[in-house]
Amino acid sequence: MVDYKKDFPILERFHYLDSAATSLKPIQVIEAEMEYYKEYPANVHRGVYKLSERATEMFERTRDSTARMFGAKSREVIFTRNTTESLNLLAATLGNSVLRKGDTVLLTAMEHHSNIVPWLMLKERVGIRVEFVELEGQSLDYEDFKAKVGKYNPKVVSFMHASNVLGTINDAAKIIKLAKRSGAITIMDCAQSAPHIKVDFSRLGVDYIAFSAHKLLGPTGVGVLIGKESQLEELPPFMGGGSMIREVSRQGFKPAELPQKFEAGTPNIAGVIGFGAALDYIKKVGFGKIESVEKGLLAYILKRARELGYIKVYSSQDVGNAVGIFAFNVDGVHPHDVSALLDEANVCIRAGHHCAQPLHSQLGINYTARASLYFYNTKEDVDALFCGLENVKKVFNA
Amino acid sequence: MMDVDYELLAERYKRPKHKKKLKGAFTGEASNSPCGDNIKIYISVGAEGKIRDAAHDGHSCALATVSADMLCDYAIGKRLGDVCNVDFEKMVRMLGFTPSIGRAGCVRVSLDAFHDACRTAMRTGKRRKTK
Numbered sequence: 260m261v262d263y264k265k266d267f268p269i270l271e272r273f274h275y276l277d278s279a280a281t282s283l284k285p286i287q288v289i290e291a292e293m294e295y296y297k298e299y300p301a302n303v304h305r306g307v308y309k310l311s312e313r314a315t316e317m318f319e320r321t322r323d324s325t326a327r328m329f330g331a332k333s334r335e336v337i338f339t340r341n342t343t344e345s346l347n348l349l350a351a352t353l354g355n356s357v358l359r360k361g362d363t364v365l366l367t368a369m370e371h372h373s374n375i376v377p378w379l380m381l382k383e384r385v386g387i388r389v390e391f392v393e394l395e396g397q398s399l400d401y402e403d404f405k406a407k408v409g410k411y412n413p414k415v416v417s418f419m420h421a422s423n424v425l426g427t428i429n430d431a432a433k434i435i436k437l438a439k440r441s442g443a444i445t446i447m448d449c450a451q452s453a454p455h456i457k458v459d460f461s462r463l464g465v466d467y468i469a470f471s472a473h474k475l476l477g478p479t480g481v482g483v484l485i486g487k488e489s490q491l492e493e494l495p496p497f498m499g500g501g502s503m504i505r506e507v508s509r510q511g512f513k514p515a516e517l518p519q520k521f522e523a524g525t526p527n528i529a530g531v532i533g534f535g536a537a538l539d540y541i542k543k544v545g546f547g548k549i550e551s552v553e554k555g556l557l558a559y560i561l562k563r564a565r566e567l568g569y570i571k572v573y574s575s576q577d578v579g580n581a582v583g584i585f586a587f588n589v590d591g592v593h594p595h596d597v598s599a600l601l602d603e604a605n606v607c608i609r610a611g612h613h614c615a616q617p618l619h620s621q622l623g624i625n626y627t628a629r630a631s632l633y634f635y636n637t638k639e640d641v642d643a644l645f646c647g648l649e650n651v652k653k654v655f656n657a
Numbered sequence: 658m659m660d661v662d663y664e665l666l667a668e669r670y671k672r673p674k675h676k677k678k679l680k681g682a683f684t685g686e687a688s689n690s691p692c693g694d695n696i697k698i699y700i701s702v703g704a705e706g707k708i709r710d711a712a713h714d715g716h717s718c719a720l721a722t723v724s725a726d727m728l729c730d731y732a733i734g735k736r737l738g739d740v741c742n743v744d745f746e747k748m749v750r751m752l753g754f755t756p757s758i759g760r761a762g763c764v765r766v767s768l769d770a771f772h773d774a775c776r777t778a779m780r781t782g783k784r785r786k787t788k
Contacts, residue, residue: 593718595692595763596670600663611692625693625716655667655719 279631321535345469350377426584583632685773
């Protein structure tokens with residue numbers, strides 16, 4: 260068994276069970292960022308001197324690694340700030356081009372706010388209709404999906420690949436096939452899937468995927484949007500400024516080629532380079548290993564939870580078809596109090612609605628506590644969680 | 658300041674003194690957006706301008722609930738004008754510990770609801786006087 264603690268020293272002191280919010284960063288990623296600032300801290304794509312050229316090479320190396328890992332071409336990989344910005348980029352540019360008043364954007368009842376609010380903003384600005392596919396248990400109701408595609412003939416179908424609350428991995432191939440029946444543009448929010456399972460962009464045939472580097476061992480402030488070259492070519496630019504133009508006059512401008520067309524201004528160079536080191540690390544670990552560790556621990560969590568009468572589980576118990584997320588409530592105790600008491604034992608979990616308020620409303624609750632896993636977690640972390648939960652029960656007499 | 662005494666907090670959370678609805682009282686409401694908590698404060702003011710009764714309701718964690726309960730305790734029997742400026746520091750003194758940055762919002766949600774109720778009472782009171 261590989262001991263990852265040497266690369267994630269914080270695990271010596273904390274039982275970190277909040278990787279769905281952000282993953283830990285191995286020292287290799289921190290060193291790569293630091294090396295940029297110490298050794299070649301120049302801007303990218305503009306200097307013809309050694310430092311700038313090295314920065315550009317390292318920056319573009321991450322783009323190439325991202326493309327290889329996700330089955331895309333390098334020019335299809337756009338760096339943004341995070342998943343939210345990637346989805347906002349799509350909503351804004353589609354709203355400025357193909358979407359018209361009365362067109363339907365079809366989402367699902369599971370979505371995170373970042374795949375709801377940009378479309379609701381477009382509803383206000385353009386007058387689009389926003390519809391939702393309902394749930395069946397902790398999964399999507401695929402019959403409802405089929406019915407809503409038929410009823411609304413959506414122009415865009417945007418869905419999360421894996422739920423940040425339920426952990427459910429949605430059947431992407433099935434959704435994309437259904438969406439294509441109405442010729443819809445398909446967008447997959449991979450924020451919670453990309454860190455845990457292999458996502459093959461070209462094989463899935465989806466038009467766009469979005470995810471954040473910081474959930475994949477990378478630094479905060481770096482997001483990715485991957486889009487089919489043909490689709491990206493058709494979209495108007497998102498933000499205007501330096502880097503995204505080919506030429507500018509007083510009268511107008513010509514946008515740059517892909518991918519720079521969507522990368523206005525100086526990017527998070529150190530962050531992108533750090534993300535390159537994160538991808539190297541993920542590749543070394545391998546998605547097979549990541550999945551097997553997480554599924555083993557999730558099964559163990561669910562077994563321990565079933566033994567306790569005071570825990571209500573909201574996340575999927577279908578371990579084979581879920582990422583490592585355990586959403587729950589302790590009877591009679593608010594999740595904030597659960598989280599605060601667990602913190603006394605250095606167990607880090609998240610509490611609240613996890614930016615998925617419509618999903619919580621659908622479940623008939625206001626909030627949940629959530630423990631989320633990554634490959635660096637161990638059985639000891641889970642044992643610490645349950646030891647802490649026993650203390651919560653004792654203090655609150657739940 | 659002391660560390661958080663969760664057992665004391667839990668005790669008052671389970672048996673709050675003022676968790677109820679007050680019919681005909683002035684009300685104020687606030688939400689804590691990261692967690693979805695919501696608190697409603699009720700203030701009932703007597704003819705002489707003194708707070709006759711105060712109560713709270715809603716769904717919230719132990720810290721927010723206990724803060725609301727303590728605010729009600731603090732307000733009852735005092736003049737509205739004397740309690741409406743109660744601030745975070747005063748609340749911390751009442752609690753006996755400083756909440757961490759992540760939980761400051763749990764205290765503030767109760768304070769915000771309380772201030773909202775005070776504003777409603779002041780506004781409506783003035784309107785009533787001018788009638």
